[in-house]
Amino acid sequence: MVEGFLLAPPSIHVSSIPSATLRQSSAIYGKKEARAQGNERKNKTERVRKTKDDVIEVEAVVVEGLPNAMFRCAIDGAPESQEPILATISGKIRKNFVKILVGDKVLIELSPYDLTRGRITFRYR
Numbered sequence: 001m002v003e004g005f006l007l008a009p010p011s012i013h014v015s016s017i018p019s020a021t022l023r024q025s026s027a028i029y030g031k032k033e034a035r036a037q038g039n040e041r042k043n044k045t046e047r048v049r050k051t052k053d054d055v056i057e058v059e060a061v062v063v064e065g066l067p068n069a070m071f072r073c074a075i076d077g078a079p080e081s082q083e084p085i086l087a088t089i090s091g092k093i094r095k096n097f098v099k100i101l102v103g104d105k106v107l108i109e110l111s112p113y114d115l116t117r118g119r120i121t122f123r124y125r
Contacts, residue, residue: 052109054111054112055109055110055111055112056109056110056112056115057107057108057110057121058075058076058107058108058110058118059076059105059106059108059124060074060075060076060085060105060106060108061073061074061076061104061105061106062100062102062104062106063084064102065102066086068088069088070087070088071086071087071088071089071100071106071120072084072085072086072087083116085108085110085116085117085118086116086117086118087106087108087117087118087120088118089119090109090119090120090121092121093121093122093123098123100120104123104124105123105124106120106123106124107120107121107123107124108120108121109121
């Protein structure tokens with residue numbers, strides 16, 4: 001025996017396991033139930049999102065469209081003396097070709113390091 005290595009116990013042969021047990025543990029078992037759960041999730045109108053620890057999320061309105069998918073956005077409820085945020089489009093919105101126009105209400109993630117820049121993560125309908 002080589003030092004530092006443990007030998008694994010002898011493996012169980014497949015022929016010794018009843019066939020009914022093998023059928024239940026296969027990847028196909030439970031496929032209809034999984035599809036039903038997926039369909040329930042698709043029919044929901046509420047958006048389910050993962051929460052991030054280090055970002056600040058605010059709702060804003062797009063004030064100006066700039067080149068390279070950049071936008072100036074004004075935060076809802078902020079005084080008019082506050083300068084608008086420079087925001088870019090997140091990857092999922094870019095990938096799914098979501099169009100953002102001036103006047104759209106959007107959700108922006110702000111970095112705690114620079115509160116004047118953000119990422120548009122959602123466009124409200």
